[in-house]
Amino acid sequence: MIVKAPAKINLTLDVIRKRSDGYHEVEMVMTTVDLADRVYLEEREHGIHIESDNGFLPLDRSNLAWQAASLLIKRCGVKKGADIYIEKRIPMSAGLAGGSTDAAAVLRGLNELWQLGLTLDELAELGAAIGSDVPFCVYGGTAVARGRGEELEFLPAPPACWVVLAKPKNGVSTKEIYKRLRFNQMTHPDTQGMIDAVKAADLDGICSRLANVMEPVTFELEPEVRMIKDRLAQYGADGTVMSGSGPTVFALCRSESRAERLYNGLKGFMDEVHIVRMLGERSSEHI
Template sequence: MKITANGKINLTLDILGKRDDGYHEVEMIMQAIDLHDVIMVEKNDSCDIILDCKVDGVDDDKDNLIYKAAQLFLKTYDVNCGVNISLQKNIPIAAGLAGGSADAAAVLRGLNELFALNKSDDDLCELGGQLGSDIPFCIKGGTMLATGRGEKIAAVDAMPDCAFVVVKPKIGVSTAWVYNNYKAEIVEQHPATKSMLAALCNKSLDTICKTLDNVLESVTINRYPQLQEYKKMLCTYGAKAALMSGSGPSVFAVCDDKKKAEDVAQKFAAKYKDLSVYVTSPVNENKGR
């Protein structure tokens, strides 16, 4: 069985405070994108989880989130069977695009279908939330408001038609490091979440672009100031707006359509030859279903 694992970007990301459990209380609007990995799952007779994951920088053993998701699924639902899982990796790692979470979510959805258990998305979200805060969003996809530590999600109005240019620098950023170094006192402006929700409701791409905001830029861009340059150049080349996704270091830019995005991407890639540049689009329905 083949399952698509869509990445994500953050239209907004706000931190409301520190929780008693050590996590941060967040409020963010997340958008699934067509940049995706592909997961293949099949039954085997060994009663083992066999993971084929030959990707530089990605664990291929029991520390892999894919393995943990399969292990939790099989144990929770008392499935007495082994599985083979293979990964075709397209989403860059340590990028702020939820690649690992997307893969784990795809495994949960894939195993649910493979074993015909008919568990609801809410069931899978509850399971996935035990492994990572972004996994529930990656299970449902589309456009979502995420709260709590990110695991509480609610569908909101879909992103209007547009295209994105995603830029991944040759650096990796630890999500834990970014959150641990966040200092609320230096953040002068917080996302206008209600305004973004209204802009999505009105399908106003211009207002959406004006309302993009991510407080974690205060950490990651402070450490890697070249990200601010990349944002500026994407707009110079014709994008409507640009923002860092998640904890970074990836930066995305919003364009009116794919043709414009391809033009922006071509100009950007010609200047910054050592960066990975992708053209993608919003996904408002979960393609992996």
């Protein structure tokens, strides 16, 4: 079985406060884009075995895809194992939920392969134990995520547009960025305005409200991220913002020709640049 695992981008990302359980309370608008890993699943007698075409991907228990398969085996009393092959197209440690979407693909795919009969809601509930982005990735589409990211309110798909994704070589530590957040100095996104713009299919409204409270901290740690955002704006992006904790920055463009201009402007000094479309639609119950 082959399962598509699309990346996500954050149209907004707000951190409300640090919670008593050590996690952070967030509010963010997320949507899926057509940059996707492919996860190949095959039944085996027992155990979980992972391979990948990316030599940097961990193939042990630290891999979220491995954790997803293990969780299904334990929770559902499955007496079988799985061979998992991950064809990586989403950059790693990029703020695009690459690990979470692979885990979600394993949950959805093995549910079908093993004929477990779980609903997407049940798979999303399981996914929350693996990571806060996994429930959203189980469903895909467009949603407001609250709590740790697992409380989802679904939205219609945004208007069609082109997305240019640019990831610098150096990664960033999400843990370090959360540690450095200064709540008294934050400018919070207009989350409700973004929700209204998405519902109204108002691309201008979406582009003008792109915002991420993590940007200032990431810019301090990796100045190249700010430089990439500035270049995308100079080249004519309709809107641009960093996704997740970074370091990927994306730009929204109405026209393919403008997206290509941005792509060509960055490709000369960056390896990881992609032109994709927004997906925005939720997964169906079946693959």
